[in-house]
Amino acid sequence: MTENEKVLGEERRQLLIATLKKATKALPGRELGELTNVSRQVIVSDITLLKARNEPIIATSQGYVYMHPQAVPERYEKTIVCRHTPGQAEEELNIFVDNGVTVKDVRIEHPVYGDLSASIMVSNRSDVKEFIHKVSEVNGVFLLKLTDGGIHLHTVIADNEQQIQNAEDALRKADILVD
Structure with missing residues (x-):
């Protein structure tokens, strides 16, 4: 060529x-x-x-x-329900990654289109910073803005259940987790 x-x-x-x-x-x-x-x-x-x-x-x-087939040790996956303002998106994602949790996606229930989802795939603060910057750079809208009240779901993965539990505890303390 x-x-x-x-x-x-x-x-x-x-x-x-x-x-x-x-x-x-x-x-x-x-x-x-x-x-x-x-x-x-x-x-x-x-x-x-x-x-x-x-x-x-x-x-x-x-x-x-x-996405290569994984031959790595079992990872734990969970869906977590959150609610916050767009201004708290970076805080929310940082809570997850600071606890060793990867955020795979975000999902909402839209009144017209039904379930909508988007891949996020952030695993560390650098990923979070880049994601937030890209949303800002293109004047993007967080999916939570398309809902009534900002309720959205994240699929998360971690090496162990304790990491997810720690993230949930921190999200609860920040008044972001919906129990």
């Missing part, structure tokens, strides 16, 4: 899979577009096609991640 030659169709999608499988961090669509000499929008379409083929790719605020 020459420097400015586009990688076409199926060959490009196979290159995307191989690149994402080898990546050690999320890869932005812009970066994948530069790799294959196509626009970010073409990459978005390719990722949609790959997801339709059941490739385990998720979109995060940092870019695309290939």
Whole structure:
């Protein structure tokens, strides 16, 4: 492939899979577009096609991640119900990550569209800071603003149940947890 030659169709999608499988961090669509000499929008379409083929790719605020089958020790997963103002979103996420908990997603029940969810995938304060910055940068709206009262759910994962319990205790103390 020459420097400015586009990688076409199926060959490009196979290159995307191989690149994402080898990546050690999320890869932005812009970066994948530069790799294959196509626009970010073409990459978005390719990722949609790959997801339709059941490739385990998720979109995060940092870019695309290939979700490898896990051969790691069992992780604990739980859904936690929260309520807070948009101004408390960073505090909420920091409480989770400070207790060793990864926030996978956020879900709400919308009065028109039903269940809506978005991937978050934050595991540390740096991830949280980047997520909050991106929301601000694009004048984004937190999903909780689309609800009556700000109630939303997070799917969280941790190495052990105690980490999740500690996060719940801290959220309760901050008046964010809905019991």
